[in-house]
Amino acid sequence: MLEIKDLHASVDGTPILKGISLSIGKGEVHAIMGPNGSGKSTLSNVLAGREDYEITGGSITYKGKDLFDLAIEERAAAGIFLAFQYPIEIPGVTTMTFLKTAVNAQRKARGEEELDAVRFLKLVRAKAALLNVSDDMLRRPLNVGFSGGEKKRTETLQMSLLEPSLAILDETDSGLDIDALKVVAEGVNALRTAERSMVVITHYQRLLDYIVPDFVHVLAGGRIVRSGGKELALELEETGYANVGESAA
Amino acid sequence: MTDQAHAYLDANAAPTGGPAWLDTRRRAARASFVDAGFPNRRVEAWRYTDLVRLMAKTDWVPAEQKTGAVLLPNGCVNPFATIPSWILVLVNGFFRADLSVLSDLPEGVEIVSLDEALAGGTKFETAFDANGPETIAPITALNAACARDGAVLRVADGVQLERPVQLVHYTDAELPIATHTRHVIELGADASMTLLETQIGWGGAYLADRVSNVTLGERSSLTHLRVEDEGAEAIHLSTVLADVSADAKYVATTLALGGLGGRLQTAVRFAGEGAHAESNTAYLMRGTQHIDTTIVVDHAVSNCTSAALAKGVLDGEATGVFQGKVIVAPHAQKSDAKQMSNALLLSRDAAMNAKPELEIYADDVQCAHGSTIGEIDGEALFFLRSRGIDEETARRLLIGAFLSDVLEFVPHEAARVALEERAHAWFETSRNGGL
Numbered sequence: 001m002l003e004i005k006d007l008h009a010s011v012d013g014t015p016i017l018k019g020i021s022l023s024i025g026k027g028e029v030h031a032i033m034g035p036n037g038s039g040k041s042t043l044s045n046v047l048a049g050r051e052d053y054e055i056t057g058g059s060i061t062y063k064g065k066d067l068f069d070l071a072i073e074e075r076a077a078a079g080i081f082l083a084f085q086y087p088i089e090i091p092g093v094t095t096m097t098f099l100k101t102a103v104n105a106q107r108k109a110r111g112e113e114e115l116d117a118v119r120f121l122k123l124v125r126a127k128a129a130l131l132n133v134s135d136d137m138l139r140r141p142l143n144v145g146f147s148g149g150e151k152k153r154t155e156t157l158q159m160s161l162l163e164p165s166l167a168i169l170d171e172t173d174s175g176l177d178i179d180a181l182k183v184v185a186e187g188v189n190a191l192r193t194a195e196r197s198m199v200v201i202t203h204y205q206r207l208l209d210y211i212v213p214d215f216v217h218v219l220a221g222g223r224i225v226r227s228g229g230k231e232l233a234l235e236l237e238e239t240g241y242a243n244v245g246e247s248a249a
Numbered sequence: 250m251t252d253q254a255h256a257y258l259d260a261n262a263a264p265t266g267g268p269a270w271l272d273t274r275r276r277a278a279r280a281s282f283v284d285a286g287f288p289n290r291r292v293e294a295w296r297y298t299d300l301v302r303l304m305a306k307t308d309w310v311p312a313e314q315k316t317g318a319v320l321l322p323n324g325c326v327n328p329f330a331t332i333p334s335w336i337l338v339l340v341n342g343f344f345r346a347d348l349s350v351l352s353d354l355p356e357g358v359e360i361v362s363l364d365e366a367l368a369g370g371t372k373f374e375t376a377f378d379a380n381g382p383e384t385i386a387p388i389t390a391l392n393a394a395c396a397r398d399g400a401v402l403r404v405a406d407g408v409q410l411e412r413p414v415q416l417v418h419y420t421d422a423e424l425p426i427a428t429h430t431r432h433v434i435e436l437g438a439d440a441s442m443t444l445l446e447t448q449i450g451w452g453g454a455y456l457a458d459r460v461s462n463v464t465l466g467e468r469s470s471l472t473h474l475r476v477e478d479e480g481a482e483a484i485h486l487s488t489v490l491a492d493v494s495a496d497a498k499y500v501a502t503t504l505a506l507g508g509l510g511g512r513l514q515t516a517v518r519f520a521g522e523g524a525h526a527e528s529n530t531a532y533l534m535r536g537t538q539h540i541d542t543t544i545v546v547d548h549a550v551s552n553c554t555s556a557a558l559a560k561g562v563l564d565g566e567a568t569g570v571f572q573g574k575v576i577v578a579p580h581a582q583k584s585d586a587k588q589m590s591n592a593l594l595l596s597r598d599a600a601m602n603a604k605p606e607l608e609i610y611a612d613d614v615q616c617a618h619g620s621t622i623g624e625i626d627g628e629a630l631f632f633l634r635s636r637g638i639d640e641e642t643a644r645r646l647l648i649g650a651f652l653s654d655v656l657e658f659v660p661h662e663a664a665r666v667a668l669e670e671r672a673h674a675w676f677e678t679s680r681n682g683g684l
Contacts, residue, residue: 050631072640073640081635092649092650092651092657109637
């Protein structure tokens with residue numbers, strides 16, 4: 001699914017990622033943990049194609065293709081989905097209009113028939129109900145005046161409608177209390193399939209109690225310093241990141 | 250006194266020989282205009298829109314009555330065409346009965362051309378000398394001196410029109426013609442009307458100058474929706490002088506896309522308590538277009554509310570201007586006035602000038618004004634693209650969202666849709682700038 005080899009990336013000339021290699025297979029859920037400033041968000045943004053980052057070395061192959069050949073929207077159409085740490089508010093564009101534009105843009109890019117208003121409404125209503133996204137939220141401008149939980153549920157609804165093959169969840173737990181976190185995690189878990197891979201980026205182990213990963217990687221100083229199974233997350237909870245970093249150095 | 254103004258009036262002023270009261274006013278207007286000349290950038294109210302420079306480009310000739318079919322070139326369309334309405338059409342500034350739809354008017358509604366009204370002996374007590382505040386007075390004087398035709402819309406007390414009235418202006422400029430049009434719009438007490446105005450032109454350079462004198466009786470309501478879609482080389486001046494009586498409402502939304510240089514002037518004066526006026530403007534400009542939105546609201550009495558919002562998209566080397574002035578008279582307590590200008594620059598070479606002016610002489614008032622100038626939000630653009638929406642569509646979505654504060658709240662549904670569609674069509678030719 002995704003093959004990252006010796007990836008180096010900089011922001012404004014400052015190296016942030018310093019040689020990351022990671023292989024993610026179909027249907028696998030990988031957690032990437034690490035302290036602030038370790039490069040977690042940079043990695044997710046580089047995968048989604050944000051243009052503020054300069055790739056200075058290495059390669060990323062996605063479904064056999066060079067990811068760097070694809071524009072942001074082409075990556076999306078090819079099945080990459082980034083759930084934002086801080087979902088963007090867009091005044092003037094209703095959630096419904098945005099969702100329909102996004103779904104049909106991807107269908108069009110893949111050569112599929114676009115959904116008409118009636119079919120789309122039926123689809124979105126069914127999926128929104130599962131995530132407790134109300135009709136009122138669908139009618140309101142995207143994320144404007146939404147609570148933290150409502151924003152993350154709306155992000156999850158986008159994932160559910162766009163059906164990505166690789167979902168990257170960037171600090172999905174930030175801004176959520178435990179109840180809101182459970183609702184979002186349930187929504188994400190419902191989207192786990194044997195075909196869909198996920199990268200779950202988080203600072204805290206807490207999220208991984210609810211979205212249980214197959215693999216855990218620890219990112220520190222722009223490199224993956226340890227990899228293991230889900231038990232690694234529990235170990236980090238007890239020992240903290242400092243020891244991990246040292247043991248790798 | 251200036252030679253330019255003299256020469257212009259010699260060629261373009263309306264001939265005398267009409268009713269004595271009108272000749273008197275026209276002479277006074279000529280004298281007043283010649284005295285000051287075309288306003289230029291040394292006049293504070295015209296600092297960003299130099300009419301001397303704009304008008305010096307060509308020798309203007311007076312427009313003449315044009316007969317026969319009017320063929321709109323490709324891309325020119327009246328966006329309100331399919332809305333059932335009473336329609337008064339002016340071509341090159343003159344009324345065209347053959348193109349207008351004015352049959353079956355309800356009792357108490359008068360819609361005639363200015364020429365016809367004058368010929369019928371109507372005397373306009375104030376329309377030709379209501380020169381408005383200093384900011385816009387040079388243009389109302391010019392217009393009073395030169396206007397030959399226009400529309401007279403009068404709605405009697407208590408009459409509520411169930412269909413809109415349209416004023417459609419076409420300008421077909423084979424020569425550099427100057428058109429000066431005067432409209433007189435009067436609503437009696439408790440009357441209401443939706444007025445749809447379209448201004449479309451083509452051909453070469455021309456001047457389209459229109460002044461509308463709006464008088465609203467007590468508790469009356471006028472919804473005034475305009476599309477300013479003048480030709481690529483046109484200079485347009487569009488002025489509304491609104492006198493709003495107690496508990497009356499004037500609600501205007503303007504979509505401006507056309508012209509080389511333009512100024513939309515609105516002067517509202519509250520004549521009675523409890524009145525409300527709002528003027529919302531959306532403009533989309535590119536190339537070397539220039540658009541100036543100037544609004545003056547005179548809270549002459551207590552307990553009135555006013556709001557002005559201008560939202561503009563500037564591409565290429567286009568320039569925008571917003572001048573908003575609020576005057577609150579010493580006794581006009583409980584006045585509530587808001588003014589806001591937001592501009593979205595799509596290119597490094599586009600420019601925006603915003604200037605608020607507050608003259609507040611009362612102490613128990615609320616006056617708010619603000620201005621923002623920005624570019625398309627990179628975060629929002631990245632977000633939309635990350636959901637599979639291509640960059641062009643994402644930009645259009647964000648620009649549409651930016652303008653939605655103006656276009657979304659238009660109180661006439663079919664007209665709202667028409668305005669949104671017209672704004673959206675602007676993108677189709679948006680290749681000469683940042684997009």
